[in-house]
Amino acid sequence: MPVTDFTVKEKYRYQNGFDCYHETEAIAGALPVGQNSPQKPPYGLYAEKLSGTAFTAPRHENRQTWLYRITPACSLSPFRLEEDRKTAADAFVEKSFHYLPDQFRWDPFPAPTTPTDFVGGLQQVAGAGDPTLKQGLGIFVYAANTSMDVRSAFYSSDGDLLIVPQDGALDIRTELGWMLVRPLEICVIPRGIRFQVLMLGDSNAVVRGYMLELYQGHFQLPELGPIGSNGLANARDFQIPVAAFDDDDDKKSTATQDGSSYVIRTKVNHRVYRAVQPHTPFDVVAWHGNYYPYKYDLGRFNVIGTISFDHPDPSIFTVLTAPSEHVGTAVADFVIFPPRWLVGENTFRPPWYHRNTMSEYMGLLTGAYDAKKAGAGGFVPGGGSLHNTMSGHGPDGPSCEAARNEPQPQQPAKVGAGSCAFMFETCLMLGVTDWALKATQSSEEGSPSVLQHDYVTHSWGKLPRFWQRPEGAGSADSHLLKE
Template identity: 55%
Template sequence: MSEYKYLSGFGSHFSSEDERCPNSLPIGQNSPQICPYKLYAEQLSGSAFTAPRTENQRTWLYRRLPSAVHQPFKPFVGAKYFTQNWNEQPPNPNQLRWKPFDLPTERKKPVDFVQGLHTVCGAGDPRVRHGLAIHVYLCNVSMENSAFYNSDGDFLIVPQQGVLDITTELGKMTVAPNEICVIPQGIRFAVGVDSVSRGYILEVYDGHFCLPDLGPIGANGLANPRDFQTPVAWFNDKQVEDFNVISKYQGGLFVAKQNHTVFDVVAWHGNYVPFKYDLNKFMVINSVSFDHCDPSIFTVLTCPSLRPGTAIADFVIFPPRWSVQEHTFRPPYYHRNCMSEFMGLILGRYEAKEDGFAAGGATLHSMMTPHGPDVKCFDGASKAKLVPERIAEGTQAFMFETSLSLAVTKWGEETCQKLDAEYYECWQSLKDNFTIQ
C-alpha cells in the first residue's frame, strides 16, 4: 500500500490543496464568481447551518465537476446481507459469541468492500436520525470505478485483517489493523485491498463521533487530538467514462452512473473530514491503588445522545497496559449493564476470556444480560500474586457500547453459522465458595 501525507489534529479547520495545482484555494471568500483553475465550489455540511460555532461542521470542496452531475439512482442489489431491518428475528437476551467470520478466499468469487458488508445487529431508524448499526466487512478485491457514501450516518471502520487503501474525496488514507478510521456522513470513498480483508464497522445515525470529555482527568490523556490524521487533497486526473456512485439512503442501497470520477477535488478547507487514528497512541488511564476501573476510561471516541453522559455509542479499547492494583480482583468484574456491549478482537487473546473468543469474532452482551470472566480467568486472578504486571501485551480488544437495545439480524444469528452455541458453558463451572467463619 502507498504511504500518504496527512494533516494532524481532531476537530481542526484544515486547508489543503493538491500539490499539482498550487494556489487552487480561493483567497478571501469561499465561492468567488470564478474559482482558481475554473473549479466548482461545493460545500459539504455535516451539521445544520445554524449549529453553534463549536459544533458546526462543514468543508468547502473545489472540484472539477459538481457532485450533482450523475444519472438517477436505482436500487443496488450487490450487498445481500447489508440491512437495517431489526425485525427479522425474535429478541434474544442470551450472551452471544461468534467465531471468526468467514473470509471470501476464492478469487473466482470477487467480493469488494460494499458487496462484503454484513450487518450483525443494530437499533433505531435512519429516517429519524436515531440509532446505530454494527457490521462486518469481508472482502477480497478492491472497488473499481466506484465509490460509496452513507447518507444515514458516520462509519467507524476497525480493520482486523488486511490493510485498507481508502480513497476519499478529500484524499487518501492507508488504514492497517490496530488503526481505525472514520468516514463522516456523506463523504464518498472507495476501498482498495491487496489481500483478503476483514473488519468491523460501527455506524451511528444521530450525530458525529467526537472525543470524550476528560473531566477530572484534566487536559491530557486517552486519545490526544494531535494524533488524529486527515488526508491531504488529491485528485484523480485519469479519464473515467463509466463510474458507479453507491448511496446508502434510509437503510437501502442505491447506485447512480456517471461518466467521471468522484475523486476530482483539487483543494478543500474545513473541519468536516475523514480521519484515521493509531490505537497504539492511546494514553491509558488506570488505577494505581485498588479496584478495577469502569471501562469508560478506555473510550477513544463517542457519539453523544441528548442525555448528558449517555452515549448513542462509545468506541472503547483494551490496550496493553500495566496492572498494579492491590487487594483487587484485577480482571473485569461480573456485570449487568443498562448499556449493550458488542466486543470484537483485532489481535491476540482477550484477558478475561483467553479461550473461545478469537480474533475476527465477536460477542454481544445485551442490556441487563449478565457477563464477566470465565472460570479459568476467575480462578487464576483469585490466586494470582498481586505484583506489577504487564497485561494485554500483543492484544487489542475493543467494544462498541451503546445505550440502545440491539437486535440481531438473521445473518448474524443464523446465516453466518458462526454463533457459538456453547458460549454459556464458560460460566457453568463457577462454584459457590461461600463459607461462614
Template identity: 50%
Template sequence: MKGYPDVDYQTGFLNHFATEAVEGALPIGRNSPQRPAFGLYAEQFSTTAFTAPRVENRRSWLYRLLPTTAHGKMRKAEEIGTRWLTAPLTCGIADPNRMRWDPLPSPEGKVDFIEGMTTYCANGDVGAGDGLGIHLYACNTSMENRALQVSDGEMLIVPQLGPLHITTEFGKLDVPPGHIALIPRGVRFAVAVDGPSAGYVCENYGALFRIPDLGPIGANGLANPRDFEAPVAWYEDRDCDFTVIQKYQGHFWSVTLDHSPFDVVAWHGNTVPYRYDLSRFNTIGTVSFDHPDPSIFTVLTSPSAHAGTANCDFVIFPPRWMVGEDTFRPPWFHRNVMSEFMGLVHGEYDAKEGGGFAPGGASLHNQMNGHGPDAHSTQKAMEADLKPHKIDNTLAFMFESRWAYTLARQACELPGRQSDYDDCWTGFPKAEIP
C-alpha cells in the same frame, strides 16, 4: 491522473484544515468566489445543520472539476449489499442471550468491501437519527470504478486483517490493523485491498463521534487530538464510466457518472475523513486498588440526549499495566444499562483466556444481562500473586450503546455462532458460608 501520488496527512482533531493539490486552487478570503481558480466549482459539504453552534458546526468547502450535481437519475439497486441491513431491523430479534461468533470465513470468488459486509445487530432508527448498525466485513477484491456514499451515518472502520487503502473525495487514507478510520456521512469513498481482508464497522446514525471530555482526568490522557490524521488534497482527472452506490435510509441506489468522483483539487474545513493509530492512546488506570470503569478507555463518543449516556462509545482495551493491590483485575461480573458489542483485533482478551474469543470474532452482551470473566479467568485472577503485571500483545474493543441491540436474523444463522457460549460460565464453585 493528476495530484499527489503518495498518501500524506495533516494532524489535529476537528481543526480547520486547508489543503490544495494544485497551488492557487484555494481561494483566499472567501469561500465561494464568482470565478474559482482554474474553472473549478465551489461546493459546501456539511455534516451538521448550518445553524449548529460554532463549537459543534462541521462543514468543508470543496473545489472540484465538476459539481456533484452532474449526474443522471439514481436507480434502486437492492441486489447490492444484500447482507448489509439498517435499523430498525423489521426482521430482527430482541434477544437477551449472551452471544459469541467465530471470525467470518474468507469469501469465495471476488468480493469487495460493499459485497463483503454482514450486519450482526443494530439499534435505534436511521430515520430518527438515533442508534447505530454493527457490521463485519470480509473481502478480497478492491472496488474498481465504483464508489460508496453512505448517507445514513458516519462509518467507523476497525480493520482486523489486512490494510485498507481508502480513496475519498478529500484524499487518501492507508488504514492497517491497529488503526481506525472514520468516513463522514455522505462522503464518497472507495476501498482497495492487498488480499484477504476483514474487520468491523460501526455505522453511526446519531450524534457525530468526537473525543470525550476529560473531566477530572485533566488536560492530558486518552486520545490526543493531534494524533488524528486527515488526508491532504488529492484528485484524479479521469473520464470513465464510474458507478456511485448510495446507501440511503436503508436502501441502495446507484448512478453511473462519466468521470471519477474523486476530483476535489482543494478543500478547507473541519468535517473530514480521518485515521487514528490506536497505539497512541494514552491509557489511564489505577495506582492503588480496584480498577476504573471501562469508560476510561473511550477513544470516541457519540453522545445522546441523555447526558453522560452515549448513543455509542468506541472503547479499546490495549496493552497496559495492572498494578492495583487487593484487586480483582479482570473486568468484574456486571449487569449494565449499556449494551456491549465486542471485537478482537489481535491477541487474547484478559477476561476470556480459555479460548473461544478469537481475533476477527465478536460477542454481544445486551443491557441488563449478566456477563464477565469465565470460570478459568476468574479462578486465575482470584489466586494471582498481585505484582505489577503488563497485559501485552492484545487489542480488543467495544461498541457500547445506551440502546439494546436487535440481532439480525442472518447473524443467528451464521455457522460461526457459538451455541455453547454460555458454557464458559459453568464450573464456578458455590461460596460456602460457615
C-alpha cells in the same frame, strides 16, 4: 515509542488534529482567499459545500467543508435500487432485528469465496434505531478479497462510518484524499463523503474487520474531567488526508480511459442505490473545513488506570464517543483494551461481573483478551460477542479462578501484550440480525454455525463456588422483624 510498528509502512501525507479546521491544496492557489464562493473559483473549479450539521448548529458543533472540484457531485444519473445480490443490499434491507436477552459470541465470520469488494462484503450483525430519523447505530462486519472498481465510489447517506480493520490493510481513497488504514488503526468516514476501498499487495488476500455506522451526530473525544488536559486519545494524533485528485483528461489518471461511466453507490435507509456519472468523483483539488475523514493509530492511546486498588469503569478506555441528548450517555462509544500495566493491589484484576444498562458488542483485533480464554471455541480475533442491555457477563471460570488466586502481594503485570480488544457500546437495546444468528463457517451443507451456542455454558456454566458461610452466621429469616 507509543506508536504501532506496522508491517505495512505509511505512504501518504496527512494533516494532524481532531476536530480542527483544516485546509489543503493539491495545487497551490486552488483555495480562494477570504471568501468561499467567488464568482469564478481559481483554475475554473466549482465550489461545493458539504455540511455535516444544520447551518444553524452552535459553533462548537458546526461542521462543514468547502470543496473546490472539477465537477460538482450533483451531476449524475438518477439512482436505481441495487439488485445485485452480491452487494450488501440484502444485509441492509434486513430490518427485522431479533431483540434477545441472551449473551452471544461468534467465531470469525466466513471469508468470501467469490470476488467480493468492501461494500459487497459488509454484513450487519446488530443495530438499533432508525437512519430515517437519524437515531441509533448499526454494527457490521466486513470481509473482502477484491478492490472496489477504480471507477466506483460508495457513500453512506445513513451515517458516519467507523471502520476497524482486524486483518489486512485498507487503501482508502476519499473525495478529500487518501488514507492507509491498517489493523490497529481506525478511520471514520463521515456521512456523505464518497470513498473507495482498495486492497494492497496480494490480490487474493482477504481483508476483514468491523464497522459501526452512526446514524446520529458525530464522534467526539470524550471529556477528560479530573484526568486533565491530556490523556486517552490526544487530538494531535488524529490524521486527516491532504487533497488529492484525479483528472479525466489526465492520461496518467488512475482510472482507465475507456470512456465508461463511474458508478456511485449509496446506502439509504438500509438499501443500496446505484447511479452513474461520466466524470470521476475524486476530483477535489482543494478543500477547507472541519467535516472530513480521519484515522487514528490505537497504539497512541494513553491508557489510564488505577495505581492503588479497584480498576475504574471501562469508560476510561474510550477512544471516541457519540453523545445522545443525555449528557454522559452515548449512542456509541468506541472503547479499546490495549496492552497495559495492572498495578492495583488486593484487587480482582479482570473485569468484574456486571449487568449494564448499556449494550456491549466486543471484537478482538489481535492476541488474546485477558478476561476470556483464547483459542478455538473461545474469544478469537475476528470473532465477536454481544452482551445486550442488562445481560450478565464477566470473566469465564478459569480466568476468574486464576485472578482470585493471584498470590499476595500482587505484582505489577502487563496484560494484553500483543493484543487489542475493542467494544462498541451504546445506550440503546441492540437487535441482532437473522444473518448473525444463522451464519455458518462455510457455504458447505452441514457447516457449523459461527454462533457459539455453548458460549454461556462454557464461560459461566461451571463457575467455581467460593462461598464459605461463617459458622452460626445469618439465618433464612434474618430479614424479618423480631418480636
